[in-house]
Amino acid sequence: MGFNxxxxxxxxxxxxxxxxxxxxxxxxxxxxxxxxxQAKNFLTxxxxxxxxxxxxxxxxxxxxxxxxxxxxxxxxxxLSDTNNNVIRLMNHNQTFWLKMDExxxxxxxxxxxxxxxxxxxxxxxxxxxxxxxxxxxxxxRLTLTNMQTxxxxxxxxxxxxxxxxxxxxxxFAVKNGTIKPLEAEINKExxxxxxxxxxxxxxxxxxxxxxxxxxxxxxxAVDEELSxxxxxxxxxxxxxxxxxxxFYLVSHRLPVHDVEVATENQAVELNLTMxxxxxxxxxxxxxxxxxxxxxxxxxxxxxxxxxxxSINHEDLLEGGTFKRFFLMSQxxxxxxxxxxxxxxxxxxxxxxxxxxxxxxxxxxxxRRKDRSIGSMIVRRPKLKRLIKQVENFNFSGYIGNxxxxxxxxxxxAVEDRNTFDIKEYPIAEDFDIPLRANDLISVxxxxxxxxxxxxxxxxxxxxxxxxxxxxxELADYRKDxxxxxxxxxxxxxxxxxxxxxxxxxxxxxxxxxxxxxxxxMQQDTSEKDDNIWLIGxxxxxxxxxxxxxxxxxxxxxxxxxxxxxxxxxxxxxxLPDKEHVLTFGSKVHFxxxxxxxxxxxxxxxxxxxxxxPAKGFFGYEDTVKVFLQHGVLGRKPVEYDKKxxxxxxxxxxxxxxxxKYDVVMDKMGYEEEEVAVTGLAxxxxxxxxxxxxxILLMPTWxxxxxxxxxxxxxQYYNYYYSLIHNEKLLELLExxxxxxxxxxxxxxxxxxxxxxxxxxxxxKFIRLGSKxxxxxxxxxxxxxxxxxxxSFDFTLMNKPVxxxxxxxxxxxxxxxxxxxxxxxxxxxxxxxxxxxxxxxESIENHFKNFDIELDNIIKYQDHRNCERTYxxxxxxxxxxxxxxxxxxxxxxxxxx
Numbered sequence: 001m002g003f004n005x006x007x008x009x010x011x012x013x014x015x016x017x018x019x020x021x022x023x024x025x026x027x028x029x030x031x032x033x034x035x036x037x038q039a040k041n042f043l044t045x046x047x048x049x050x051x052x053x054x055x056x057x058x059x060x061x062x063x064x065x066x067x068x069x070x071x072x073x074x075x076x077x078x079l080s081d082t083n084n085n086v087i088r089l090m091n092h093n094q095t096f097w098l099k100m101d102e103x104x105x106x107x108x109x110x111x112x113x114x115x116x117x118x119x120x121x122x123x124x125x126x127x128x129x130x131x132x133x134x135x136x137x138x139x140x141r142l143t144l145t146n147m148q149t150x151x152x153x154x155x156x157x158x159x160x161x162x163x164x165x166x167x168x169x170x171x172f173a174v175k176n177g178t179i180k181p182l183e184a185e186i187n188k189e190x191x192x193x194x195x196x197x198x199x200x201x202x203x204x205x206x207x208x209x210x211x212x213x214x215x216x217x218x219x220x221a222v223d224e225e226l227s228x229x230x231x232x233x234x235x236x237x238x239x240x241x242x243x244x245x246x247f248y249l250v251s252h253r254l255p256v257h258d259v260e261v262a263t264e265n266q267a268v269e270l271n272l273t274m275x276x277x278x279x280x281x282x283x284x285x286x287x288x289x290x291x292x293x294x295x296x297x298x299x300x301x302x303x304x305x306x307x308x309x310s311i312n313h314e315d316l317l318e319g320g321t322f323k324r325f326f327l328m329s330q331x332x333x334x335x336x337x338x339x340x341x342x343x344x345x346x347x348x349x350x351x352x353x354x355x356x357x358x359x360x361x362x363x364x365x366x367r368r369k370d371r372s373i374g375s376m377i378v379r380r381p382k383l384k385r386l387i388k389q390v391e392n393f394n395f396s397g398y399i400g401n402x403x404x405x406x407x408x409x410x411x412x413a414v415e416d417r418n419t420f421d422i423k424e425y426p427i428a429e430d431f432d433i434p435l436r437a438n439d440l441i442s443v444x445x446x447x448x449x450x451x452x453x454x455x456x457x458x459x460x461x462x463x464x465x466x467x468x469x470x471x472x473e474l475a476d477y478r479k480d481x482x483x484x485x486x487x488x489x490x491x492x493x494x495x496x497x498x499x500x501x502x503x504x505x506x507x508x509x510x511x512x513x514x515x516x517x518x519x520x521m522q523q524d525t526s527e528k529d530d531n532i533w534l535i536g537x538x539x540x541x542x543x544x545x546x547x548x549x550x551x552x553x554x555x556x557x558x559x560x561x562x563x564x565x566x567x568x569x570x571x572x573x574x575l576p577d578k579e580h581v582l583t584f585g586s587k588v589h590f591x592x593x594x595x596x597x598x599x600x601x602x603x604x605x606x607x608x609x610x611x612x613p614a615k616g617f618f619g620y621e622d623t624v625k626v627f628l629q630h631g632v633l634g635r636k637p638v639e640y641d642k643k644x645x646x647x648x649x650x651x652x653x654x655x656x657x658x659x660k661y662d663v664v665m666d667k668m669g670y671e672e673e674e675v676a677v678t679g680l681a682x683x684x685x686x687x688x689x690x691x692x693x694x695i696l697l698m699p700t701w702x703x704x705x706x707x708x709x710x711x712x713x714x715q716y717y718n719y720y721y722s723l724i725h726n727e728k729l730l731e732l733l734e735x736x737x738x739x740x741x742x743x744x745x746x747x748x749x750x751x752x753x754x755x756x757x758x759x760x761x762x763x764k765f766i767r768l769g770s771k772x773x774x775x776x777x778x779x780x781x782x783x784x785x786x787x788x789x790x791s792f793d794f795t796l797m798n799k800p801v802x803x804x805x806x807x808x809x810x811x812x813x814x815x816x817x818x819x820x821x822x823x824x825x826x827x828x829x830x831x832x833x834x835x836x837x838x839x840x841e842s843i844e845n846h847f848k849n850f851d852i853e854l855d856n857i858i859k860y861q862d863h864r865n866c867e868r869t870y871x872x873x874x875x876x877x878x879x880x881x882x883x884x885x886x887x888x889x890x891x892x893x894x895x896x
Contacts, residue, residue, distance in 0.1 A: 020096040022122045033074040040068055049090045054080035076113050081133050084821040087126035098122050119177025131179050135211050141220040142210060144245060149229035151333050155194040164191050166212035173206040181837060198231040206247045221245045233336050253340040259347045261365045263354050267310045274306040285309045286326040292718050313356040316375050319713050323375045339373045351378060358459040360404040385455045387472045387508050390500050393486045396432045399455055408465055411456040419445030437488025441496050444512050447585040451510040475506035478646050480614045493517035499612055504639055513611050519590045525619030528597035530877055532560045535600045536608030539584055540569035543772040544602045545628040548681035552866035562592050564608045570769030585610050594618045602630040626651045626873055631789025633663045634818040642669035651876050653869055655679050656859045676872035679865035682774055686797050694739045696780035700788040701745040719806050722832055724763045729836050733762035736843050741766050743776060781847040787811055796858055800849045801826035802838050825852045
């Protein structure tokens with residue numbers, strides 16, 4: 001018998017790979033939830049711990065072990081009704097990576113306890129969440145009689161042991177703890193219900209739930225002859241289990257016996273051998289994008305053996321996403337069929353090379369896990385490129401894999417990040433390109449800017465085929481370092497500096513700044529003035545912690561505080577005290593920057609200095625560098641780790657002890673004395689004196705979107721576009737006289753402005769700079785965001801937040817600093833239906849806030865954050881003074 005390496009590896013893994021699987025859960029007679037976990041291949045179980053957390057407090061749980069079975073005991077009274085409950089199982093302080101046993105699918109949830117309905121799910125940790133917390137679930141069942149079915153239609157009459165009364169009636173479908181609202185027409189007089197739309201439901205077994213006011217009833221059927229009916233997407237079989245009415249949905253399927261694929265004339269030809277009705281029946285072929293949830297439709301040609309379809313390359317290749325194929329019948333009753341492939345052997349050819357946009361792709365038509373047909377890109381043409389060396393501003397490198405590009409030319413390009421002005425240098429596989437100051441001066445669009453490097457590929461007509469950033473082989477990333485420098489003078493005598501640097505990903509760039517001809521810099525800038533503080537946010541904003549602290553310092557201390565901003569920024573005009581507001585890059589800006597001892601920024605100090613923050617530039621190494629932050633850390637990792645600087649921040653401002661110790665010290669590398677728990681300066685101005693009734697929609701950005709084309713095809717754009725056009729939401733806003741104000745991220749403003757102009761009048765667009773973010777938070781009753789830390793400001797005002805997490809796994813693909821349940825304080829929607837339901841619930845409850853504990857997020861809930869920040873900086877400047885002495889320094893008329 002021959003040696004089978006694959007079989008041996010599987011056997012070895014079976015005995016050495018550690019596995020932890022949730023195999024079941026149940027409620028016992030003592031009202032305790034028992035969760036059974038099977039743990040295999042652990043050497044010791046002597047240091048096991050189990051905890052439960054509702055996002056604010058963690059508590060120890062009892063557990064027992066019998067061989068490989070660990071049983072965790074959760075008293076029901078420990079479960080929070082409003083927050084997500086997360087259970088962690090640890091051994092030697094290492095958290096188990098838990099999975100749900102596929103055979104235990106039916107026990108992913110447990111149903112009711114004293115009128116409460118919970119769902120248990122497993123993804124690394126165990127999550128228990130109360131569903132529909134505003135509703136109490138009754139042990140009583142309502143009976144459906146006289147049930148009638150037709151295409152996409154179900155109806156029945158309700159009976160009970162007592163009169164069924166109530167004002168607000170809603171119908172839901174429930175499967176394994178998932179609850180979906182159904183469009184239903186209800187006659188309260190009979191009473192009866194009719195359901196016309198089943199599209200929200202997927203394959204599997206669903207139960208019907210009727211909520212009447214604040215009480216919910218599962219529906220049952222007694223002594224009825226049950227039947228089945230069709231919807232456009234499913235065949236529905238009606239049955240009972242323990243008297244409860246169940247609807248078992250199965251997709252319409254068309255068996256496929258043979259699949260042939262070929263490519264011709266910018267299209268993929270698909271021939272399917274199958275049995276299909278041809279008489280008086282027409283069909284359309286559907287290509288569905290699984291991520292963007294979009295469809296393309298194609299004409300179908302029926303053959304003697306099945307059907308033929310010609311699919312454009314663009315619909316299969318654009319977006320780089322997976323596609324699914326369906327067949328839709330056309331007629332009075334339209335059915336959406338899923339192709340069904342019993343064996344992958346039906347494919348005569350699975351992969352084919354496709355020439356598209358002068359590039360060679362490898363495309364695969366394949367059998368999906370559900371045995372339907374789909375397509376995926378196996379290989380996107382890879383453009384190999386690298387800068388090997390930079391010496392005397394000569395850039396040497398190579399490009400490779402040119403064979404996959406058809407009749408193309410290649411360029412090394414330098415592009416200004418602000419204006420997108422570009423300079424292109426033709427290159428071959430190996431290149432050595434000298435860059436000169438005059439060329440770079442002609443490209444840069446602002447006095448201080450960044451020039452990015454790209455490899456650009458163009459076809460024979462000069463159309464851009466690809467444009468990709470290029471890495472530097474010798475990259476040693478620091479925010480405040482550089483590899484090479486070049487200096488040049490323009491026609492007016494201004495001095496331009498060009499510094500070769502890299503991004504955190506090793507991509508090459510040039511940072512550039514200009515010193516005006518009339519600026520006379522003092523030779524010795526090592527002696528800084530302790531009383532001069534330079535403050536800023538982004539180049540063009542004055543809405544955050546920077547401006548809040550600046551105003552407080554000017555009003556309450558003798559510190560010579562200066563705020564820096566660009567002259568053409570919208571926020572500039574609204575700033576008073578122009579004597580201490582510096583125009584970015586001006587003569588006085590250079591003079592103050594060279595003398596300021598303390599630099600305080602909400603972002604990188606690039607934003608408040610007219611030159612590169614690095615050793616050797618105007619005494620930068622002799623300053624005290626303070627990071628004011630622009631949010632509360634704890635979600636997405638940021639780039640302010642200490643290791644990212646040669647000269648890191650001297651003082652890092654945070655809002656709580658967990659943020660200090662768990663995030664900034666443990667994960668970002670700062671020392672105890674370098675981190676101050678003061679709270680954010682802008683918190684001082686949050687107020688709840690008004691009673692607004694509008695909704696603010698304020699999503700953050702996605703860092704994987706780099707071009708306009710990517711944006712318009714992104715899940716991000718399509719989900720928010722769909723939400724602001726949702727008919728049910730628009731009707732809700734109109735009914736309750738509520739407006740939805742949409743404040744997109746600054747990079748998405750121009751795109752959404754037009755979309756909102758075409759939407760309902762209840763959806764209103766907020767232009768960047770028309771109001772401060774803080775004023776927007778004050779002026780609204782409910783905040784809808786995704787991952788933005790402005791949610792903490794809103795929660796601090798005791799107002800509710802709803803989070804839209806349709807792409808949570810991708811957003812946190814590089815990790816999350818603290819668990820989701822600890823920092824997303826509010827309710828979370830994962831799709832549009834859930835979002836509209838949560839908005840409905842919030843509006844109907846008059847925007848009542850959720851029950852939330854803030855102590856672990858914001859320690860000080862007062863209006864003294866600026867004062868504490870000032871004191872922390874003064875202690876950093878005056879280490880010899882104790883805390884009491886420092887508090888009395890420089891206060892105007894307040895010295896103790």
